[in-house]
Amino acid sequence: MDYKFFPHTEDDLKTMLAKVGVKSLDELYAQIPESIRFKGDYELPRGASELEVRQVFERVGSENKQLTCFAGMGVYDHYTPSAIPSLLQRSEFLTSYTPYQAEISQGTLHYIFEYQSMMAELTGMDISNASMYDGTTACAEAMMMTVAAGKKVNKVLVSGCLNPNTFEVLKTYALHQGIELEVLPIREGTTSLDDVKTKLAEGGYAGVIVQQPNIYGIVEDFTGFAEACHEQKALFVMDSVAADLAVLKTPGEWGADIATGDGQSLGIPMQFGGPYVGYMCCREKLIRKMPGRIVGMTKDNRDQRAFVLTLQAREQHIRRQKATSNICSNQSLMALFVTIYMSLMGKQGMKEAAQLSYAGAHYLCDELLKTGRFKLGYDKPFFNEFYVKYDGDAQTLYQRFIEAGFLGGVLVEDGFLFAVTEKRTKEEIDNLVKIAAI
Amino acid sequence: MNNRLYGNLIFELSKEGRKGYSLPRNNFGDYQIPQELCRSEEAALPECDELTVVRHYTNLSNNNFGVDTGFYPLGSCTMKYNPKINEEMAALPQFQNLHPLQPDHTVLGARALIIMLEKSLCALTGLAHFTFKPYAGAHGELTGLMTIDNYHRSRGDMARKKVIVPDSAHGTNPASAAVCGLEIIEVKSTPEGLVDLEDLKRIVAEQGTDIAAMMMTNPNTLGLFETSIPAIAKLIHDCGGLMYYDGANLNPMLGACRPGDMGFDVMHINLHKTFSTPHGGGGPGSGPVGVREGLQDFFPFVSPYQGNYAVMMRAYAYICSLGRENIKMVGPLATLNANYIKESLKDVYELPIDTTCCHEFVFDGLKDKSTGVTTMDVAKRLLDYGYHAPTIYFPLLFHESLMIEPTENESKETLDAFIAVMRQIAEEAKNDPELVKLAPHDTPIGRVDDVLAAKHPVTTYKQMKNEQD
Numbered sequence: 001m002d003y004k005f006f007p008h009t010e011d012d013l014k015t016m017l018a019k020v021g022v023k024s025l026d027e028l029y030a031q032i033p034e035s036i037r038f039k040g041d042y043e044l045p046r047g048a049s050e051l052e053v054r055q056v057f058e059r060v061g062s063e064n065k066q067l068t069c070f071a072g073m074g075v076y077d078h079y080t081p082s083a084i085p086s087l088l089q090r091s092e093f094l095t096s097y098t099p100y101q102a103e104i105s106q107g108t109l110h111y112i113f114e115y116q117s118m119m120a121e122l123t124g125m126d127i128s129n130a131s132m133y134d135g136t137t138a139c140a141e142a143m144m145m146t147v148a149a150g151k152k153v154n155k156v157l158v159s160g161c162l163n164p165n166t167f168e169v170l171k172t173y174a175l176h177q178g179i180e181l182e183v184l185p186i187r188e189g190t191t192s193l194d195d196v197k198t199k200l201a202e203g204g205y206a207g208v209i210v211q212q213p214n215i216y217g218i219v220e221d222f223t224g225f226a227e228a229c230h231e232q233k234a235l236f237v238m239d240s241v242a243a244d245l246a247v248l249k250t251p252g253e254w255g256a257d258i259a260t261g262d263g264q265s266l267g268i269p270m271q272f273g274g275p276y277v278g279y280m281c282c283r284e285k286l287i288r289k290m291p292g293r294i295v296g297m298t299k300d301n302r303d304q305r306a307f308v309l310t311l312q313a314r315e316q317h318i319r320r321q322k323a324t325s326n327i328c329s330n331q332s333l334m335a336l337f338v339t340i341y342m343s344l345m346g347k348q349g350m351k352e353a354a355q356l357s358y359a360g361a362h363y364l365c366d367e368l369l370k371t372g373r374f375k376l377g378y379d380k381p382f383f384n385e386f387y388v389k390y391d392g393d394a395q396t397l398y399q400r401f402i403e404a405g406f407l408g409g410v411l412v413e414d415g416f417l418f419a420v421t422e423k424r425t426k427e428e429i430d431n432l433v434k435i436a437a438i
Numbered sequence: 439m440n441n442r443l444y445g446n447l448i449f450e451l452s453k454e455g456r457k458g459y460s461l462p463r464n465n466f467g468d469y470q471i472p473q474e475l476c477r478s479e480e481a482a483l484p485e486c487d488e489l490t491v492v493r494h495y496t497n498l499s500n501n502n503f504g505v506d507t508g509f510y511p512l513g514s515c516t517m518k519y520n521p522k523i524n525e526e527m528a529a530l531p532q533f534q535n536l537h538p539l540q541p542d543h544t545v546l547g548a549r550a551l552i553i554m555l556e557k558s559l560c561a562l563t564g565l566a567h568f569t570f571k572p573y574a575g576a577h578g579e580l581t582g583l584m585t586i587d588n589y590h591r592s593r594g595d596m597a598r599k600k601v602i603v604p605d606s607a608h609g610t611n612p613a614s615a616a617v618c619g620l621e622i623i624e625v626k627s628t629p630e631g632l633v634d635l636e637d638l639k640r641i642v643a644e645q646g647t648d649i650a651a652m653m654m655t656n657p658n659t660l661g662l663f664e665t666s667i668p669a670i671a672k673l674i675h676d677c678g679g680l681m682y683y684d685g686a687n688l689n690p691m692l693g694a695c696r697p698g699d700m701g702f703d704v705m706h707i708n709l710h711k712t713f714s715t716p717h718g719g720g721g722p723g724s725g726p727v728g729v730r731e732g733l734q735d736f737f738p739f740v741s742p743y744q745g746n747y748a749v750m751m752r753a754y755a756y757i758c759s760l761g762r763e764n765i766k767m768v769g770p771l772a773t774l775n776a777n778y779i780k781e782s783l784k785d786v787y788e789l790p791i792d793t794t795c796c797h798e799f800v801f802d803g804l805k806d807k808s809t810g811v812t813t814m815d816v817a818k819r820l821l822d823y824g825y826h827a828p829t830i831y832f833p834l835l836f837h838e839s840l841m842i843e844p845t846e847n848e849s850k851e852t853l854d855a856f857i858a859v860m861r862q863i864a865e866e867a868k869n870d871p872e873l874v875k876l877a878p879h880d881t882p883i884g885r886v887d888d889v890l891a892a893k894h895p896v897t898t899y900k901q902m903k904n905e906q907d
Contacts, residue, residue: 003764004521006847007769013774016850020777020794025770028777029796030695031663034701043561047761056758057751060554061532063547069538074742077444081459083488092439095504096678097512101827103818103881106443107502108719111495113446117899121481126899130448130586130720132572136742144617160705165742172738176584176619207586221477221891232513248573249479271528272548273538273743274573286893293720297902298891301876301884304443310891323613328576335717346485351458359469381475402544410539426465 003047046304063146063162063182066409068428069270070364072385072419073215074135074340076165078243078353079423080267084340093336096295098329102308108332109307110174114293115339122245123259124252132327132333135262136169138278139239141291141325142258145282146207146235147179148324149289153206157199157234160186166239189216189387190377193224197353199411200232207235207258212248216377217361217417221246226255235286241265242279242338244383246350247358248266251281258282266338267345277334288310291325294354353422357384360420364429368418371437377415389415397436404435439507439824440659444497449899450492452484465674466824466853501882502719503826509852511779513829513841514608514659515796516689516711521759524752533751538743545597552744555754559707561686562651562757562765564698564730569737570745575686577652578706578725579614585704585729586651586680587618592645596736598650598679600639604633606659608686620650627835628762631660631791633670636756646677654690655684656700657796659833659841663695671701680704688712689845690797693766703730709865712768713753724749771846772797775853784858786864790836799844803838804867811867811874813838818885819866819877880896 001008013025021145022028038266048056069077088094092107094140099112112311119128130388131309132138143156154257156174158167158185167183174181184195191210199205208229213219222238229236236256243265251259264276282290288311296310345353345377366389368374390397392397394411402406408427409418467639486494504510510517528534535892545671556568563795572578583601590598612622623641626634633654642649648652652674656664664670671681682696683705689712692698697705709715717723724746727737742810744750757765773796780789780799787801803813817827817840829841866874896902 001767001771003760003767005521005760005847006764006767006887007847008774012850016774016778019781021781022794025774028770028773029663031665032695032793033665033668036668036701038441038564038696039456039701042762042765044558044757044762044765047764047807048758050759053523053755053758054525057527057551057755059530059532060547060551061530063550064532064536064542066532066535066542067537067540069537070534071539074541075538076637077537079461081493083458087492087499089525090496090499091506091520091718092499092502094505094518094525094716095506096502096719097510097515097717099816101503101821102822102886103878103883104439104826105501105719106445107498108880109446109449110498110501111898114899116897117447117449118481118483120898120900121483124477127901132575133722137573137740157692157834168739169741172584172740173617176587177736178619245477246481247471247476249475255737256456269534270537271534272536272545272747274482274741274746277749287897294895294897296891297896298660300886304883305445306443306883306886308886308888308891310845310888310895313892319450322678323616323710326576326580326613326617327574328610329574329723330722331722333716334722336495336719336805339448340491342481342483343486343491344458344476344488345483346452346457346459347480347483348457348485349481352459352461353822355471356464356466358471359464359466362469363466375656381472383471386642389749397793402541405546407537407540422461423440425462433606 003394004325019306019314036315043127044079050257060105067402069405069407070409070418070420070432071418073410074165074262075270076419076421077270077423078265078266078267078421079268081344083344084267084337087340088333088337093333099309102306109295109338115335116295118339118342119279119281122242123281124250125259126284127287128279128281129290130169130330131293132278132280133331134276134278136166138260138280140169140173142280143179144173144177145258145289145291146237149235150206150284153204155182155205156425157182157208159191160184161191162211163215185435190216190220190378196225200228200234205232205234205235208424209237211239211243212361216387217382218378221381223256225294235341243288243354247354256426257286263338267341268334268337270399275331275334277331277338291366292327293330356422357420360424360429361386364418364420367433368436385419387412387417400435406432439499439503440882444501446494446902448484451490452487454485454782456485456487458486458488461573469776479819490555496694508824510826511828511842511846512826516843516845518845519712519847520714520716521756522804524755526717526846527755528748528751549753554578555750558757559726561727563705563728565705566731567734568726568728570726570750571741572706572725572727573741573746574721574723575611575706575725576614577707578727579610579684579741580617581738582702582704582727583614584621584738585727585733585736589733590650590737595772597648600648601650604654604658606835608659608684611653613685613848632664635665635666636668638670642673642677646750648774649679649680651680651800653682654686655687661790661795661798662801663796667700684709685904690769692768695862703733709749709753714756715752723744724822739755763881766780768846775844775846775848778893779844779857780852786861796841799842800833803840804864806868809867810869811871813840815877816863819863819874822880825856860866
């Protein structure tokens, strides 16, 4: 065949068709009713050479505007160390399937074990699964897990300070699962323990879901939340930005039963929404309720330490209609991404990057307040993202930012949600503030 | 690939005080994170220099087998070649640096690419609209079923909570239905491996008003085309249900038959199968869902942005590369390759249903069962010869299922070599069964103790250390 991905020569075709006992490729489909056979040409352009493919993408790409990013709301512009993309392109990782054949998949199984170990460390939880699609779906799976672990209860309490995107995904899953979601009121930009207690006292709740830092970037005080949940036999779920946990008090320390979130902040490029990686960690006693794949340690028949997919009896392909989750892959390559990230950054680098992001965000906040045009939305501690009110027309200012080459945060209510990472320089921040001060 | 194990964990290479990163200096002054917000103990992450990290992961990769390493006839998974240009296109900074919440007028190119991909998929499937939100095949199934559920709800047709699934279906189908709050009815297969139309008629007659949808993959998991598909679709539509197409087996249909023309209303596509995006050791994939005109209003919000955008870019690069004249050869060549292997081995391996298959087919183990050599043994012995194993023990219709899918990218020489090895293994099973039963011998590790792993799960390095102490 005259195409680079098809190795069949005319001779090969002849020999192979003869072996199969048909006269033409067309005859291979003789069993398909004539009425539904596709005979014509697809409405597609003609095949493009590699050079032309490149031209198409570059032309289309030139219509995008690359902006200096001060936006977050779940997706952050952190730095990607150079070693990661090149290692990720190792085709032994890239072009392999799920590690079902442990004997020729120890590479994948090893890094997933490392990933699980690191995520458990980061969240302060006992165990982690092999990763999930993204943070929002991980949180939805946690919601379902609380209901599956509970005893005939189907209500879940959600903090009003949850990212609205996560909340929308929860709502979707809840609708079809018959789960009732109740949203807690926002009190001064945070979730109130009293509200949680009052609601839980009504009974029937399987879990409580909060976010840390919350949608306003505020680091909430969750003292007493876990106890309140456990008193009413509900599970406490905490959703966090992974990178922040290098310094912040962990879900484990707050007494969470399940920790979820997105790992994008661990150096994964924003790439217009994905792929990222969701994480889910939990207490050891919940391991058999946890969705997704898990890698465990074992031995081979030569007495070598080896790793293998384990506890598969929990999984969808075995449980079929009894399954409580239908996830049947993980986000393996992206789990490798963040594993390499955490290996390079290590104990110290993760902290330093977090401190830089914190410092940059607080510097930006101070400078914005100095202009006299901004007011901090809530007087609460924040990490690398914060909500400010603006006394002018926010939409106009947002557009002015863009014209100057900045993605000036995310527009919310009557102001902005700004995020700063270690990538933002003092000069960039000063320039942003200059525009904001006009 | 290694034939000796590189067995280190990154934690075991760590040494206090080493670092593998460099960060800019803090020019912002003295902003300290208040102690009361901080974790009390540092996360015990490794401390390694950059070269140590690079070598570690390079060495780990050598314990792995990928499509670039060798033939990967894993049934149902469509392990086709993942073109290199796709990777480069997906990494273009004009796309990679886009925040998903950037306003539309700053991402015109990114949006245009989605539309171009959507139009291409519509042309290839005969459906009218796609959503790209689903992150994977199973996520696509769930999204498609939610779309169907939303449609019935919108009409006040609340009783439609049952989904008909063939007994040969992928395990994900019933699991997705369960997560969508739907119930499964299994329809039997005929001895020829196709949906039993009489059984289906009975189900529809008895429960027609409860039927939300029928979920099928066509060709089915045996690699056989469901020839009564027009009749099946009519039966389901007449009782008010919708037809769902599991796109896992779409590859052989390129150039042959479109799901929309078969009568399907909703489908998902695994971009990581049919459209050549890499499997990445188990993800990320992408599972866009397509529907007939009118159903797009019922797409659910299953993820916040555009799904796995960089995966979609790869798929579009593939479609662009092949174009209309080559993409229609994908199905026929994949089908030819599968039939060629089947015909070349059916005298030594048990072929339960002897007919023309599509892109894949299923043997029920070795023909000669007297040796005690199982499908598992054959699969493991293949590893010794430098091949990935086929899918084993699926579908559940046979005891010793061995499901082979070669894809269109494999040459006759590759197939001939594989056939020779499969015949060699059949010989070994007769002459030296222990050799096969104890395989693999030449891989980094031997067979693993699954029971040990599950009985007492050790899933983190910390647990491992605690065990040792």
